Structures are given as C-alpha cells and as structure tokens.
Amino acid sequence: MSSFQGKSIIIxxxxxxxxxxxxxxxxxxxxxxxxxxxxxxxxxxxxxxLTAQFPSARIETAVADVSDEAAVRNYVEAAVNAFGRIDxxxxxxxxxxxxxxIVDYDIxxxxxxxxxNLMGVYYGLRYVLPVMQRQGYGRIVNVASVGGIRxxxxxxxxxxxxxxxxxxxxxxALEYARHGIITxxxxxxxxxxxxxxxxxxxxxxxxxxxxxxxxxxRNPTKRLGLPEEVAKVVAFLLSEDAAYINGQTIAIDGGESxxxxxx
Numbered sequence: 001m002s003s004f005q006g007k008s009i010i011i012x013x014x015x016x017x018x019x020x021x022x023x024x025x026x027x028x029x030x031x032x033x034x035x036x037x038x039x040x041x042x043x044x045x046x047x048x049x050l051t052a053q054f055p056s057a058r059i060e061t062a063v064a065d066v067s068d069e070a071a072v073r074n075y076v077e078a079a080v081n082a083f084g085r086i087d088x089x090x091x092x093x094x095x096x097x098x099x100x101x102i103v104d105y106d107i108x109x110x111x112x113x114x115x116x117n118l119m120g121v122y123y124g125l126r127y128v129l130p131v132m133q134r135q136g137y138g139r140i141v142n143v144a145s146v147g148g149i150r151x152x153x154x155x156x157x158x159x160x161x162x163x164x165x166x167x168x169x170x171x172x173a174l175e176y177a178r179h180g181i182i183t184x185x186x187x188x189x190x191x192x193x194x195x196x197x198x199x200x201x202x203x204x205x206x207x208x209x210x211x212x213x214x215x216x217x218r219n220p221t222k223r224l225g226l227p228e229e230v231a232k233v234v235a236f237l238l239s240e241d242a243a244y245i246n247g248q249t250i251a252i253d254g255g256e257s258x259x260x261x262x263x
Contacts, residue, residue, distance in 0.1 A: 004031035008083035013093030015042035017193035021227030022234045027057040034079040038065045066093045066120030076127040086131045088238040091124045091142040099154040099202045110157040117161035138181040139238045142169050144249050146189045146257045166249045173247030182246050184237050189253025191225040221254035
C-alpha cells in the first residue's frame, strides 16, 4: 500500500461505522483527516479516539449535514484552510431510511433518503472536484451499496439513491480523469455497522440477532462483513496503487451479489 504521508482526506459520515473504520485505516497509514458528521458528540468522540490511537496524526472535524449544500461547501473550505489541498474524498455519509413496500413508503422519508444519499454525494463532488482540478490530482471513493447494483426488497428510495451514486461515479470518472482525478465507488453488502444493526431490528424487532444469523446464511461466506475489511478497500482506492481503476463500482459483499434472485 502506498504511503499517505502528507495526504489530506475528507471522510463524511466519519463518526461511526464504515467512516470511522476508514479513518482508523487511513490515520494508521499517515493521512491527515477531516472528519465530517452531523452528530457533534459522536464526531468529537471519534476525534478523541483517533488522536489517542495515532498521536502523530492530524485529525480535524467539521459538523455538517451533507444534504445541506452550504454545509458541504463549508466543510470543503475547512479542509482547504486546514491542509492547503484535498487529496482524497471518501463520500460515505448515508442512511437506509425505513423498510416498506413501494406503495406504502412514507414520502417524507423517501425525500430524506434521496437528499442525504444522492444529493449529499453530489454536493461533495460539486465542491471537491474544482479543488482537485486546480491541483491536477485527486482520488474519490463514493459509497453506493449492493443496493446500487441490484434490487433490495422494501427499500425503493435506498436502491434508487445508491444506483444514482453508481451513475454519478461513472460520469465523474469520464469527465475528470483527464485532470488527474480518479473516481470509484464501493458497494458494501451487509457489513456489521450500526446502520445494518438497525435494519435487522426492523426485520425482527423481537430478535434482531436471529435476523442477522438468517441473513448471513444466504451469503456464500456464511457471515457478514466487517468495517475494517471495507476500510482496506477504500484505502487502496484512495492510494496511488489504484491509479488506473476508474469509474468502477466494486462490490464488497462476500460474493452475494452474484447470486440469482433474493434467496
């Protein structure tokens, strides 16, 4: 793995789950980080945890709702002010919404999922790309999902938003590679994060652990993924080692997306 010494990376949704795992991986590799999250308390805890683990790392924070365009512009400016440049963006913040059929889905929740998962990623691209273009260099990893490469029952807005992320990734790759900017997406499957744990509570409120066990049995590996496994792929895609991988959506799901149907 290439060193991240002197590199500055923005991570959205950084206070927990996949974002925090990536922050740990990148800090260990020497990166300077701007952690972005809407939850100020959790963000502060993440910063304290990372500073204790990696005393030599420079860890900055920005409280922001990624669905707010002005807030995104502000965190990008904060990164430039702190580090002088932006070498990487891990466009990770997102929500699942709720589980409901297409005709029963709450419209307000639908719009919130789109605002965070789709517009939040777009705003990140909109304001980071000009910085990277001026530098003549950049690496971007957007978070799609296996819901961005196939359907998922009872999650219409989530699937719609994550397919859009995959599409935006392709366009950014086509438009900006000539400027030294490489853009890819990842498509995690069921990874043991707080968001996935909440999904299992919706599936089986009485016994979410049983829902988790049953879901894992459908996976070729017979287990769920770990955040640190995703973090290593993210670090690779943000590194010099991935310089000729562009416009791809890479599944990290134990091979489950290769299965036919939903069982």
